[in-house]
Amino acid sequence: MKIPLFPLDVVLFPGAQLPLHIFEERYKEMVEFCLAEDMPFGVVRAQREGLAVIGCTASITRVLHRYPDGRLDIMTQGRERFEIEQLDNSRSFLQAEVDFFDDDEGASSTRAQREECMALHFEVLELAGVEAQVLPLNLDCLISFQLAAALPSDLGFKQQLLGLRSDAERSRHLLDFYNAMLPKLRRGAQATKRAADNGHIM
Incomplete structure (x- = not known):
């Protein structure tokens, strides 16, 4: 599956909330695309040596504020973990083909x-x-x-x-x-x- 990617200096976990201030044009476009398509984007850690391979999708739960210049404050929540298979630079914002994964069965803590x-x-x-x-x-x-x-x-x-x-x-x-x-x-x-x-x- 192909999803938009938002590289950030953060690690998002399933279930965790992440407030974001969206100000770059490419990410304003990405958020509007996700809102229109009712789809999440992938939060992936941006490292000095490049992007992390494992990330977590973020669904937009609320648009907190829209500014006259197009900036947005949004609240997101972590959903599913994924592994990046291939990056796609065909749009202004980064996208990637990803594989989703869950925990292995029978691997719960006591x-x-x-x-x-x-x-x-x-x-x-x-x-x-x-x-x-x-x-x-x-x-x-x-x-x-x-x-x-x-x-x-x-x-x-x-x-x-x-x-x-x-x-x-x-x-x-x-x-x-x-x-x-x-x-x-x-x-x-x-x-x-x-x-x-x-x-x-x-």
Whole structure:
């Protein structure tokens, strides 16, 4: 299937919301085309060495604002993951032939894994001083995409997570990330507390 592509310095996950301000002429044309055809476009990470091979489609859920000069503010939501097979430069905006893919069957995380991931996720955010997003997490469902989208991590790691075809494997990668981060964050929090206690005037 051929879809329009929007290269961005971002990794979009299925289910995640992505607000966009559309100002370049080619992307204004792309958005109008997608609205007219009621079709999504593909968000793919733009890297220094070129485009990532794995991306995620974004459906336009709302047009928030139209400006007199044609610029738009839109809200999009991640839908399906895809792998780029061939690029197409025949229009002003980039297009690509893509193959869609889902997780492999029988590759889900356990509830215990999901509980551990959620607990460590919020501890990492708290210690890192990152304001936690309100995540409607249902531990009876898969949550790895929601946690990955909210991670304060580098885009390379997020890109790796996007390409994994197993929820259980994504959960293991998340647990490894949390367990690597937490000792440093805990030491930093303890050092900050000691410094504050040392400067306390009785």
